[in-house]
Amino acid sequence: MAFPSWLERFEGHFCFAMKTHKHLWENLCTFENLEQAYEQARRGKYGNPVVVEFRKHWQLHLCTILKELRTHTYKPRPLRKFVLRDPKTRVICVSEFRDRVIHHALVNILQPVFEPLFIHDSYASRKGKGTLPALKRFDIFKWKITSNCTRGQGFVFKADIKHYFETVDHAVLLRIIQKRVKDENIIWLIRQILDNYDSGTPGKGMPLGNWTSQFFANVYLNELDQFVKHILRAKYYVRYVDDFVILHKSKKILQEYEQRINEFLQTLKINLHPTKCKIIPLGQGISFLGFRIFYHHKLLRKRNIRKIKAKLAFLLEEYESGWADAYDVLETLHGWNAYAVHGNTFRLRQRLDCSVKKELETRTKTRSAFRVRNT
DSSP states (O other), X not given: OOOOHHHHHHHHHHHTTOOOBOOOHHHHSSHHHHHHHHHHHHTTOTTOHHHHHHHHTHHHHHHHHHHHHHTTOOOOOOOEEEEEESSSEEEEEEOOHHHHHHHHHHHHHHHHHHGGGSOTTBOSSSTTOSHHHHHHHHHHHHHHHTTTSOTTOSEEEEEEBTTHHHHOBHHHHHXXXXXXXXXXXXXXXXXXXXXXXXXXXXXXXOOTTOHHHHHHHHHHHHHHHHIIIIISOOSSEEEETTXXXXXXXXXXXXXXXXXXXXXXXXXXXXXXXXXXXXXXXXXXXXXXXXXXXXXXXXXXXXXXXXXXXXXXXXXXXXXXXXXXXXXXXXXHHHHHHHHHTTSSOHHHHHHHHHHHHHHHHHHHHHHHHHHHHTO
């Protein structure tokens, strides 16, 4: 496919200052890097039986991994798959723990190369970013586009990529990486990780659940970020993984943006979702990152409320059965509260907090009575 003239100008504009990296493999293949990666991979999973078993001989395991990398005999183990419904059905792939260590080791080396290239308003899988800073940025943008007109006027182009993780093209991803990384050993390891996933289409797709997939997702769509910011010169753009919004006073300009983004994405061999991409008046409320955002307030989406209630109900059942403790239930509730507090959810949080604590009291009595009967 011949690139449009504007894309050639875009790539040419940035190539003159491009710094490349040729000797990254030596930094990756060190015991210190693998030890750091091991600590990162096990963070928050200290009670996991697989992690506990690995920890018994962690130094030996890391030495084995190091040898496999240096001799190019490393092969990722088959992914374990399970289906997650939250509410849409997604297939999550879980790598073996030793492979997750290698994923972190690779990202540790690549992150400093690509992080300086990312725009400020890319919010997924980056230190100091996340859903809440993205929502705050959205608020700032909506106030800016309505500062000189009636509040609530203005439009939002709300979009996402169709089946993004399933359609990422390996050749395109490697081309993007190789603009910066000229180390063939690093490229070999990336190929090993990408080829370990079968999407059903050769040369396509990355598994949901891998740390490398989250990192590569940002590298891939940084091309879109640069196009939107430097070619379209859109000021009010926020992206979180493959969900993104552009705010503007003019619906006509947003329609032009949509058309040109559609054209640009063809060069990345991905597409906008045909039914989820819309230009919406700001006054109608915009669904973004779990909230429905209006000018003066935010409401949690109903499916998010159903999801947390289902998760808490499951944990309460586990608590009553003795497979979880009260800390697990309360930690989940408090974590969700920290997220929900950024919307207009005061009464909802009060009701849920009261309901969960009453359930804990009731189930504690049931649990105690069961123990007494069985002693």
